[in-house]
Amino acid sequence: MTTGSGTVLVVDDEESIADVLAIALRYHRFDVMTAGTVREALTLAERTLPHARTGSRGGTPPIDCALLDVMLPDGDGRALGRQLRELQPDLAVVFLTARDSPAEIVGALGFGDDYITKPFNIDEVIARISAVLRRTRPADVLPQRPPxxxxxxxxxxxxxxxxxxxxxxxxxxxxxxxxxxxxxxxxxxxxxxxxxxxxxxxxxxxxxxxxxxxxxxxxxxxxxxxxxxxxxxxxxxxxxxx
CATH class of the missing domain: 1.10.10.10 (Winged helix-like DNA-binding domain superfamily/Winged helix DNA-binding domain)
Incomplete structure (x- = not known):
């Protein structure tokens, strides 16, 4: 797979939401992987991220950003984010949440790099992910697009x-x-x-x-x-x- 703006792992159990996000991200030249559960996300991560013990990689590029629904059918997205960070400490993490109370926002920002509330505007999602990657990755990694x-x-x-x-x-x-x-x-x-x-x-x-x-x-x-x-x-x- 040819890496464009980076690789994003989308984890959301609502298939329609995951599909919309994947289509939009690919349109903006991101490589995308999708999962609907914590188990599926960790399986993908083990194949692509540096292994916690050996440092070996799978056959695909590592994940640059994880876009995680907070409420998943088999676990908590925030806990998943911590597990993914154990595999790749420099991974950018953005949470999707239907809750917008101050406590939820503070909790999300306390661990992740950003949060997005549902329902969301797809262009805002792209803008936020791009902004997070600009903060967490060297400038020369991100491709320049003609205006x-x-x-x-x-x-x-x-x-x-x-x-x-x-x-x-x-x-x-x-x-x-x-x-x-x-x-x-x-x-x-x-x-x-x-x-x-x-x-x-x-x-x-x-x-x-x-x-x-x-x-x-x-x-x-x-x-x-x-x-x-x-x-x-x-x-x-x-x-x-x-």
Whole structure:
């Protein structure tokens, strides 16, 4: 297997979630392994990580980041993270959790490198994993990706930064994901339903949802402060770039 941005082990017992994460990670040039239980994850780890006693490796590259659901059918994701770290001390660990209480967050950050609450935005997951790997791996290990450009907009997919006319634009992960999808579609009008599927992972569009309109307004406010209006609206259809 050819290593791209690194190897990520996804451990989640909900197959649909694991599949979505794996597809998105592979799209962003990560190698991916998936498991649904603690037992399966440890079996994969024993094959790929340095062995705790002998230091030997299996036939595939070691895991760079473990993305672990906290609640697994045969154990606790945090305990699994500790076991994986025993095999590879420099392994990056990111937890997925449906709980967002301060105690849960502190507990996750007390051991792991980051945590992500469910339901999540897939682009935020990619951004967080990339950020964790930038902190834990040498800079020359991570590949550089050419920036996306449209007009005076420039999006750096390595650092997740945005510039307009050479000036930095501070965006949230969701705003970045929305703008990137519009840039990738050039001057084409993108239907609202397509934006909901690709940016928010909605399979079925809630008829009353205004999330797209809300985030378009956020983007306009930030981008239009640096130049002429860049986002166009086709009423009843969707949005595009001027």
């Amino acid at each position: 996306l450009r449209y007009g005076d907009l420039e999006l750096d997919e390595t650092t997740y930064s945005v510039h307009r006319a050479g000036r930095s634009v501070e965006l949230t992960p969701t705003e970045y994901a929305l703008l990137r999808f519009l840039v990738r579609n050039g001057g084409r009008i993108v239907p609202k339903e397509q934006l909901l599927r690709h940016v928010w992972q909605y399979e079925h569009t809630p008829p009353e949802s205004t999330v797209v309109e809300t985030y378009i307004s956020y983007l306009r406010r930030k981008l239009d402060a640096l130049g002429p209006p860049v986002i166009t609206t086709r009423r009843g259809v969707g949005y595009g770039l001027a």
